[in-house]
Amino acid sequence: MDFTSRLLQWYKNNRRELPWRETRDPYKIWLSEIILQQTRIAQGMSYYHKFLEWFPDVHSLAQATEDKVLGAWQGLGYYSRARNLHHTARIIANEHNGVFPADYKSLLQLKGIGAYTAAAIASIAFGLPKAAVDGNVTRVIARYFGIEEPVDDTAIKKNIEETAAALLDPRQPGNFNQAMMDFGALVCKPGKPDCHICPFAEDCVALSEGMTQKIPLKAKKVKQKQRFFHFFLFYWPEKEPEFLFIEKRKGNDIWKNLYQLPLIETSGPLFEWQQFDTHPVLSKILSQQMSLSIKGTPEKYSHQLTHQRIEAFFYKILLPPEYYSIFEKDFAKRRFGDFAHMGKPVLITRFLERNKFILP
Numbered sequence: 635m636d637f638t639s640r641l642l643q644w645y646k647n648n649r650r651e652l653p654w655r656e657t658r659d660p661y662k663i664w665l666s667e668i669i670l671q672q673t674r675i676a677q678g679m680s681y682y683h684k685f686l687e688w689f690p691d692v693h694s695l696a697q698a699t700e701d702k703v704l705g706a707w708q709g710l711g712y713y714s715r716a717r718n719l720h721h722t723a724r725i726i727a728n729e730h731n732g733v734f735p736a737d738y739k740s741l742l743q744l745k746g747i748g749a750y751t752a753a754a755i756a757s758i759a760f761g762l763p764k765a766a767v768d769g770n771v772t773r774v775i776a777r778y779f780g781i782e783e784p785v786d787d788t789a790i791k792k793n794i795e796e797t798a799a800a801l802l803d804p805r806q807p808g809n810f811n812q813a814m815m816d817f818g819a820l821v822c823k824p825g826k827p828d829c830h831i832c833p834f835a836e837d838c839v840a841l842s843e844g845m846t847q848k849i850p851l852k853a854k855k856v857k858q859k860q861r862f863f864h865f866f867l868f869y870w871p872e873k874e875p876e877f878l879f880i881e882k883r884k885g886n887d888i889w890k891n892l893y894q895l896p897l898i899e900t901s902g903p904l905f906e907w908q909q910f911d912t913h914p915v916l917s918k919i920l921s922q923q924m925s926l927s928i929k930g931t932p933e934k935y936s937h938q939l940t941h942q943r944i945e946a947f948f949y950k951i952l953l954p955p956e957y958y959s960i961f962e963k964d965f966a967k968r969r970f971g972d973f974a975h976m977g978k979p980v981l982i983t984r985f986l987e988r989n990k991f992i993l994p
């Protein structure tokens with residue numbers, strides 16, 4: 635049996651039963667593909683169901699406010715996926731009469747849909763013969779064929795894409811792509827692959843040459859930037875507080891349009907109170923000479939993004955209600971219960987949950 639037949643046979647016996655595999659509706663397949671980028675299936679599942687419940691079709695997603703979409707997405711991270719999802723829903727609803735384009739090139743034109751996602755939608759929803767190549771597929775091909783060169787090298791990448799295209803069964807492209815994804819996730823795993831149960835064990839080059847731990851090789855090291863965020867929670871009273879003050883993130887930075895506690899970013903981990911001056915609103919507030927009482931020492935949380943590591947410090951500050959009116963001019967005053975449902979960085983959720991300001 636050739637590679638493709640063995641793979642499809644394996645898939646028949648081992649495929650994961652997933653709700654988006656019961657449909658060929660491009661809206662549902664698109665949703666699942668976007669949610670599952672950088673997200674494990676176990677975590678993404680509840681979001682998939684929530685999105686279908688809140689936005690059952692592309693029109694309802696298009697008509698929703700961005701705040702509502704970001705609120706539904708909160709906790710999943712990589713919020714640009716949610717913003718792109720919303721943007722693309724509006725394009726499909728307004729420019730394509732709510733109908734998904736049924737060809738690969740048009741799908742690629744849509745925001746948030748790259749080569750992998752376009753191929754996944756084209757093959758699964760429309761039965762088009764396009765191989766979807768992601769990290770899982772790259773790993774399987776690199777190991778099976780014993781590709782020892784860096785898989786992020788442009789020429790090697792192209793070679794892997796062509797190999798995937800040649801292996802694809804044009805009669806069942808959707809099944810082929812999903813089989814590759816499942817096989818890479820369940821057997822030919824990133825760490826230690828389960829070669830003892832692998833249908834390709836007899837002719838896998840990486841296995842026969844003892845290279846399964848070395849392949850796939852990557853050349854480029856991603857540069858990491860470290861950032862230091864100081865968040866301030868202003869509230870009253872200490873027990874069972876009702877309100878907090880938040881601001882909306884602006885500019886072209888991470889977490890765009892999400893809500894956060896008032897923030898000051900510094901170049902290092904230390905924070906000096908004079909640095910309040912660097913915040914356009916907090917500096918004004920400080921000049922009112924109010925007596926604020928800081929509770930305990932700041933709590934530290936870390937968060938890893940693809941190219942950035944965020945070190946966040948949270949300061950709890952008791953703010954007597956007579957000062958609320960000054961804060962309300964520039965910050966949004968919200969109940970803790972309402973803020974729990976708004977789109978915000980996961981770091982802030984962790985801090986508020988750990989301190990029992992909101993429930994998990």
Ligand code: SF4
Pocket residue numbers: 774777778821822823827828829832833834835838839840841846
């Ligand atoms: S034998 Fe091992 S390394 Fe080779 S394809 Fe199978 S699981 Fe992957």
